[in-house]
Amino acid sequence: MMKKDFWHNSKVVVIGSGSWGTVLANLVARNSVETRLWSRDEEQVRAMNATRVNAKYLPNTPLHERIQVVHSLDRLFEGGVRVVIWALPSSACREQAKQFARYLTGDEIVIHATKGVEPVTLKRVSEILKEELPCARIGVISGPNLAQEVARGDPSAAVVASRFDEVIECGQVLFTNDNFRVYGSYDVIGVEWAGALKNVLAIASGALESLGLGWNAKALLITRGLVELARFGMAMGGKEPTFLGLAGLGDLLATSNSTLSRNYRVGMAIAKGEKLPDILSRLGGTAEGVKTATTVREFAVARGIPMPITEGVYQLLQGNVQVGEAIRVLMTRPLKSEWST
């Protein structure tokens, strides 16, 4: 009980006020004395404090009363913060972390919720944070968590992965409530790669959807996509069971079937022949899968890892092929054993 109380009595900051950051802040606020939500947009901060709602990303969910929305970093870290929840898009991670570094002292727990990797270096978000922040105890939260559904209070679960027990404990205490369960894991690499790779498959899934294909096609995509995801993730050092867990299969199922997923919507739009820049400009948020597809595809080609679905998504996003052609290529690959690597 003592241990739990420590986290309940800790000040928590949530960095990033997109839809998932706002939902996480709402979850945490129920379990901690003080939660501060940071946004880089001063205008948005004013509006959120006035209306107590995130009009841009989560218009139907009121902010919890214990959330303060702030913009000033001095204010954000005032009076000893113990826990940092990191919910920024992967492209902003390194640059923002450099900015936050001097406000942290080193004993904070950092849990990030970003599902992407750094282009070219292929560094995972926890690696970027480890390099830029003075903190050691870093973890990741991931799983089948469509922000709007969690906000509504539908039953959901996530996994918090860290090499440190105290990070897992902190995440479990702060996020858990009657409608949200948190599992622990030591496989940080697996959880982060699963989270990044499933976004690519969500694009493919959206593309299939727009053709009006049935469940057989969707099931084929998800199962073979999972094989591809696990193959790559394990080559990067992830553990097999992770890919069958919440952060792997779980997240894949959720994002491959829901128009709430931005990556899925990108896939749908591109299959209808729209151009990628147009789609992204009116998406309202980041579709991590677009960048991840390019990054992963380049690496897989260089290292000789077969990733046919990712290749198809990449060509589709580049506008090199139509969906029909991409499917034909995938369906006419040489026949092989289901178990072969």
Add this chain to the structure above:
Amino acid sequence: MPPEKQLPMPMEPELRDRGIFRLNAVRPNLIDDVVARTTAEFAGKPAENQLSETLYLERRRLRNFHPTVFTKGRKDRDLRLYNDLQKGLLRSPGEADRGAMLERVTRHFAEEIGGHFDPAIYRIASHAVPWGFNWLLNAASVRRFLPWGLTESLESRINVHGEIDSLRALSRRGTILLVPTHQSNIDSVLIGYIIYLLGLPPFAYGAGLNLYSNPVLNFFMSNLGAYTVDRAKTNEIYKSTLKNYSIALLQEGIHSIFFPGGGRSRSGAVESKLKLGLLGTGLQAQIQGYQAGKPNPNVYVVPMVMSYHFVLEAASLIEAYLAESGGHRFILAGDESWQVSKVARFFWKFFSSQAGLHVSIGRPLDVFGNFVDEEGRSIGPNGTLIDPKRWLMTRGELCADEQRDREYTRELGRKIVDRFHRENVVLTSHAVAFAFFEMIRQKYPDFDLYRILRLSHAQRSRPTDDFLSYAEGLRQRLIDAEKRGDLKLSDELRSGSGAMSGPSPLPAWIADGMAQLGLLHESPVLEVSEDIISAVDMNLLYYYRNRLSGYGLSILAETGGPRKSPGEHDEKGFLA
């Protein structure tokens, strides 16, 4: 490489009344402290189980222990203790206090582990050993007809480079934990000598019990701060006592040496798997130092890599490695004894040849694996300053935490492995061995390691011209690797020159490498005849080649994709 320092460097006088020089004075307290901490660790657990397990394991060990005149007393003392222990365990806890029994066993172990330090003996040794080495050097060099009056100094043959200034500066700010690579039994003698050359006080060192059976070594080690490690004692009480002794030394500000790879590298490769148990004592010493409010509780971990052209025990080490990875149990027959004749032979060979050896002092790390600057501050990857105290706060309190600390130590181990590889100085002989072995391997890509090692003489011969172009290609890749900071090259290898180049048609560095490669062994490793180069001893070739494994330099391993990336999923066992 930066210009070498003038060696030996002087030791500052005030260091002579600190750290290890006070070991004898603090020893009784230190042992008490170790006993108290160890018994406290077992306080929560039923002492009965620990004691009976220890009794069982120790009786089994003593059955297989055959004492010499020097170790007989030790065995008799052990037997007395265990007879009493057995009698005690047969009586009820009311009649024989388990706590007292635990304390007696712990004290017995602590006394056996604990070392001594006699400044007078240190003074004698620090004069006699360098003098002896220099005498031997010049006696051995006579064959090369040095002009009259010109003598060689040993320091000119030992190339020490790297973070010497940081090491010296940090040794005054906190406690040094020196973590060297380990290839040969010669290592500990050389490290001791190098520490003297750098003007540092002697370091404590956990020496295997077997070394104490040699009366001369026993005398010096027992009086120069070495402590005793008995790897045959596998019981938990002993292991815990040993760790606590190491913690106590570090906390006392006594610099220490651990070989983090455990024993010598059997494959010849730079260590890539470390034993983390003792390594973690640095972190615990620092935590306990903070808790006790000590002024300089910081422990600095300094990696050190030694590069040899030849390793005395190469043949038996590689044989043991192959037997082990081949799935057989294999015990090194008679190898563990320290044969004075062998050591003398090594030094004679070393001094009479023109071979040098390289010692890299690596960048100092903190107990988490962060770099440390000369002021002892921890620096994060992108230059952020890190406060070690903050990393030790858990739930708002500076404390030890088993799981957290294990993870910190794992990270430290990972960093040490990385530094070992980067600080490793590749010598001409390593490059020659690697090039030739890889060339043969490429010719037989479907053969596994064991079949490669059993190739016929004709199969393990290659045209000299082919070899030269292959080796030169490797040298260029090594130069690129050095620019990336993956490893270091000796001057000969980088510039393509060589000390041993005589009248030879071969490029200087290759001639140097071929001449140095396994210089010490009965027969050469490679031989040249006409236009053909052949491997004489494939096992030794493999051993010296392995110094370059784990760098992703092997073409076969690299083209296989991540499943065969260096050190991972290497089915054929090419990468040690």
